[in-house]
Amino acid sequence: MFRYIVKRLGQTLLVLFCVSVFSFFLIRMAPGNPAVMMLPDGASEEAIQEMEVRLGLDQPLYVQYFKYITGVLKGDLGTSTAYRTDVAQIIAQRLPNTLALTAVTVVAGCLFAIPLGIIAGSHKGTAVDFFTMLFALLGQSMSPVWLAVLNVFVFGVWLGWLSTMGTGSVAHYVLPVATLAYPMAAQIARIGRSGMIDTLQEDYITATYAKGIRRFTVNWKYAFKNALVPIVTLVGMQTGAFIAGTIIVETVFSWPGIGQLLNLSVGNRDYALVQSVLLVSAAFFAVINLIVDIINSLIDPRINLR
Amino acid sequence: METLLSIKELGVVYHTERSKVYAVNGLSLEIAKGESLGLVGETGAGKTTTALAALNLLPKSAERSGDILYEGKSVFHMRERELLKLRGGEIAMIFQNPLTALNPVFTVGEQIEMVLRAHGGGKNRQIRERAGELLETVGIPRYRLKDYPGQFSGGMRQRVGIAAALASSPKLLIADEPTTALDVTIQAQILELMKELQLRSNMSLLMITHNLGIISELCQHVAVMYAGTIIEYGEVAKVFKNPLHPYTIGLLGALPKLDGPRSRLTAIPGRIADPQNLPPGCPFHPRCERCQEECQSKTPGLAAIEEKHFVSCHLYTKEVRP
Ligand SMILES: Nc1ncnc2c1ncn2[C@@H]1O[C@H](COP(=O)(O)OP(=O)(O)O)[C@@H](O)[C@H]1O
């Protein structure tokens, strides 16, 4: 187990290196110039050149990259051109917001969707199953953008029940969490249902009934654990992919997390900030995947960590 | 002898999307207390279906008729609470395929302990202790309680299945082809173990198999099953020495003899009756060498030919014409 974790962390470092290279060159391939963005409109050519020198943009790309990566290794993520402060500091300020949004969404989604999937799967063909599938189908066919806008209009503007801007109270969580959690819950419910249906057809479930175990225990103790492995994998993948979803949701709901930050920084051509946000997201993704593998190996002994 | 389990005119039809499968067709059978009965038949004859019916564990797609009485009480009409006691407590079952009959994500210990907890209960420590004893009874050291099924061979897993079945000291053990999926040498070990345990505990045994050798080793009575019904029944010695039904004769002929001069292996020509499309009359008639006109239209009933020997065949129920 320990050796496995070390090995995985090694792989993760390699992935992060690739991400750093890609994000570095991709953002520089986009049209636009951070030096221009930092100066007032109509700045002179000399002023722009002077600013480029100050930012180090006049140097060859590989030199810039080398400076950037050695800085990262020393814990220095650079300075944001738009905010004129330390990138690490900005991210540290916003990351907790995104993590809180992610954590609440994942927990809420799981608490709702896992039992729903298990009940639907163990009551295949009943009304519960039918409505679960309907719920899942709707959730999977709605894009986050559409759902976010719908939520803002219906609950924020039209009904006026809930706040659609910023953080601060529990009520602030409702709409962003619902927007992010619904498509996720839809998928979890589906996977949970089909995992349960497959499991309940296994010989060992008939054998468990033949031992005089009641239906509730068979479903929620014995079959549940078998159906859990694909659920954990899915939740992990979704959590990792969340950053993408949070860009939309944080922007729509003015949630001051790193999704919103990424959106703003790309607009500002804030090279240092974009690179670092992508790097942090990738690290987040890698760690989640590692955790998923470890949890699954604990649930199902047939999954060997090697 | 007192009757423990009595199957009366059992019929089971599986309704699938495309067709109806007539898996069991008017099967009657009795098992006395302490008796060991062999149920022989080819794959698809309806043996597993019959066993699951005795536990009231048929899937929803199965339509049943007839009745099964356990100690005089209808299994089909039992309440949930009685059923939970019956399953695993009164009647335990060993499944055909040990590789699929144990849940891969729970320890072997848990799969024995769940029986103990459901029937009797007790403190956790006592249950663990008892599970260890059971494992040792079937020849596996107790420290392996915390291992998962995937860490055991097929034969070992079947031993675990036996240990779990014996955990509640059931009155009837149904063993559904317990050795079919195993190597020949392992088969012999498992049979030896079952024989020993049955002698020791005085429980009834329903040994389902298509291996006649197993029957003569373990059983007092044998029922031969074809297309979901019993076509011959009697004491093992009588049936084996003097088989009556052409199917039984064929089965015994198909058994290679280990001692004495090796007779030619006479397999029964043709294939087992298709339960989705059963022939009219005697279900065996399309394969029968001695088929007569009557056999093609009239279903024969089980009739006593000598004491404790019954057959369901037109050849014996009326005077055979020369
Ligand atoms: N759940 C089921 N649905 C439909 N058909 C089934 C089902 N279980 C068994 N059958 C069919 O019923 C017949 C008898 O099966 P089974 O009782 O398993 O026979 P055996 O144990 O003697 O091999 C077979 O034709 C089998 O395909």
Ligand SMILES: [Mg+2]
């Ligand atoms: Mg079978």
